[in-house]
Amino acid sequence: MSTPNTTITPQTIENDRRVLELLSQTFNDVSSASTEIINLEAILNLPKGTEHFVADLHGEHEAFRHILKNASGNIKRKVTEIFGTTMREQEIRELCTLIYYPERKLEYIKASENDLDDFYNITLHQLIKVCQSVSSKYTRSKVRKALPREFAYIIEELLHESSSDDNKQPYFNRIIETIITTGQADAFIAALCNVIQRLSIDQLHILGDIFDRGPGAHIIMDTLCDYGQFDIQWGNHDALWMGAAAGNDCCIANVLRLSLRYGNLATLEDGYGINLVPLATFAMETYGDDPCDFFGPHLDTDDTTHNEKTRRLIAQMHKAISIIQFKLEAALIDKRPEWNMADRKLLEHIDFDRKVFTLDGKDYEMRDINFPTVDPADPYRLTPEEEDLVMKLHHSFKVSDKLKKHVQCLFTNGCMYGIYNSNLLFHASMPLNADGSLKEVDLRGQRYKGRELFHRIGMMMRSAYNDDTPADEKDFAIDYYWYLWCGQESPLFDKSKMATFERYFLTDKSTHKEEKGYYYTLRDNEEVCDRILDAFGVTGQHRHIINGHVPVRTNKGETPIRANGKLMVIDGGFAKAYHNTTGIAGYTLVYHSRGFQLVQHEPFTSAEEAIKNGTDIVSSTQIVELSSQRMRVRDTDKGKELLGQIHELTELLYAYRHGIIKERAKKLG
Structure with missing residues (x-):
């Protein structure tokens, strides 16, 4: 054209x-x-729609869903703007909680409310005002698409009429009265609340790592698959689960190991129907006399869901799958010598006679020397029982319909990177040379860098699931998911090694160190960021790189804003396992028509607590970048x-x- x-x-x-x-x-x-x-x-x-950016959700479904429901605190700000002079703080909290959890909150209200019709009348008028406010920046057509079919006409009428108009007031009031008298008030309130939630976020960007650690990755995926306007830049943990679903046994073993490490069996069993009985049986038979002291699950101090017997079984399963993982990985390393990962074959360095780990002529003390399934003469050979177990676990992952559905959702809405309104989004790293130039990375004999590298990797990941992919290419693609998880030149990893074996078995903490790639030190340099943005064709007066992956330790003075505002790292530690590390419980970066704001979240108690007592996630907002003029749709990608x-x-x-x-x-x- x-x-x-x-x-x-x-x-x-x-x-x-x-x-x-x-x-x-x-x-x-x-x-x-x-x-x-x-x-x-x-x-x-029209004003530019509001974009929300979040990263590293790690299965914390309750906190994530609450942030979706409260639009990272924006709904409460709207309600306070509208009713701050006419309603008490407690009333505002109650109205906001109703908007977040309409059906469940109504149950509590109806149990204690004496004049229900009066409550309905007042609440419906309040909700219509809030809905009018959040819908004001959209066209009628776009608002109409967000409306539930059964109430679309009535809501549209109410949104575009004013109850203060003397000529229309009887008409407006009569609609409200009829909703109540026909017994539709509860359903109508729920519909209005859901519209407010949906219109408060125009586009949701997720910068990777939905899976692992927390108990509800499958619930987050269910939420997203029904959500609509979202995109995801795949993270290393997402790639690991995608590889497991494709049938990569190394990925399967890592998924199981991480789930057991954090005592998270709910996602595996309840979420995806993975049968863990064979692993539990094998672990009890093989490690029944082993205390497995260093394999106990990492649980919250107030955890009451795992009794001592369950914790011991999890520890045995954890150790069993870890040893199997090391064996499977060694076989894949031998199969793909071009990955240069032979140094990660470590079982062969155990001196079983002297009970030490020997590497480069140096002995290292071992925490644990009980390896009943490891043959010192052939350490990577699976025992017949292990082979049978791997086959059963492989089958369980491959036949999980829910997992297939969620992986398809990740493909439909995701990519290795995204460019939205002059913002370059990717999860973790950009392979760089020491001088900050883009590093060429080998992929099946061809070398790529920057945008082309990310594109080729994304195509490779998809080819593992395509029926028309040639057999040898598909086999490589399935294998490559594991390299993405822990390969030195993987943009989703970019470290010298993944020191899983060392952390589990060696007492010398110097062996645990994982050297990060150059990106993690050079990304503070504004010129390096500009070079990356140029390579990806990102233009605009205010352009940024937005990452997740590395938790920002705010309690140690770290800031998510880097390179003079050119780069933002928004992994604030949604996962409870990171709360002590980061000092907070997640970030949301909000990009509205006035500019960027960073919302810092405190730990979330529970949805039940929010519903009963009107509590909310305590959040503080930091202005990152404000425009002198309000951005319009004309100034966005959609505008072009x-x-x-x-x-x-x-x-x-x-x-x-x-x-x-x-x-x-x-x-x-």
Whole structure:
């Protein structure tokens, strides 16, 4: 197509005739094309929609869903703006909790409310005001799409009428009264609350790592698959689960090991129907006399769901799958020598006679020397029992329909990176050389860097699931998921090694150290960030890189804002396992029409506590970057798209008016 600034001539019409002929099937005359141009021009002048960025959710479904429901505190700010002078703080909290959890909150209210009709009347008027506020920056068409079908017409009427208009007040009030008298108040309140939640976030960006540590990754995925307007930049933990679902046994072993390490069996068993009985049986038989002291699950200090017997069984299962993992990984390392990971084959360095680990002529003390399934003469050979167990676990992952559905959702809405409104999003790292230049990485004999590298990796990940992928390429793609998890040149890892074996078995903490790639030190350099942004074709006066992956230790003075504001790291530690590390419980980066704000969240108690007592996540907001002028849709990626559509329609008008393309006759009747 011609660019929007090109002067329209008969020749440009001829050049674009094929597109214009297709367009004329929808806009078949001058009137309809003109009307659409007017509509699009109006949309361009609406305020920019609010984008929310979150990262590293790690299975903390309650905190994540609450942040979705309260729009990272934005709904309470809206309610306070509207009713701050007419309602007490407790009343505001109660109204907000109703918006977040309408069905469950109504149960509590109805159990104690004496005059229910009066409550319904007041609450419906309040909710309509809030809904009018959050919908004000959208077109009627977009709001209409967010409305539940059964109440769409009534809600639309109420949103675009004012109860203060004397001429319409009886009409407005009568609608409310009829909703109550027909017994539809509860359902209507729930519908309004859900619309408020949905319209408070225009686009949700997730910068990876939905899985592992917390108990509800499957619940987060269920929420997202039904959510609509979201995208995800895959993280290392997401890739691990995607690899497990593809049938990579090394990924399966790592998924199981991490789940057992954090005592998280709910996601495996309840979420995805993974049968852990064979692993439990094997572990009890093989490690029944082993105390497995260093394999106990990492649980909250107030955990009451795991008794001593359960913790011991988890420890035995944890050790059993860890040893199997090391064996499986050694086989894959031998299969893919081009990955240069032979130094990660460590079982062969155990001196069973002297009970030490020997590497490069140095002996290291071992915490545990009980390896009943490891043959010193052939340490990586699986025992027949281990082979049988691996086969059963492989089958269990491959036949999980829920896991297949969630992986498909990740593919449909995800990629290795994303570019949205001058912001470059990726989860972890960008492979760099020591001088800050983009590093070329080998992928099946070809070398790629930057944007092309990320694109090729994304295509490789998809090819593992495509039926038309050649067999050898598919086999490599499935294997590659494990390299993404722990390979030195993987953008999702980018460290010298993953020291799992060392952390479990060696007392010398110097062996636990994982040297990070150059990106993690050079990303504080504004010039390096600009170089990366240029390589990805990101333009704009205010452009940024946004990452997750590395928890920001705010309690040690670290800041998520780096490189003079050019880069933002928003892993604030949603996972409870990170709360002591970060000192907080997650970030949301909010990008609205006025600019960027970073919302810092305190730990969330529970949804039940929020519903009963009106508690909310305590959050503090930091202004990152504000614009002198309010951003409009015209200033966004969507605006560029709409401007292109306007230009095409303008060309179509020219073609109609000059007889180059004939207007289509209107159908009668």
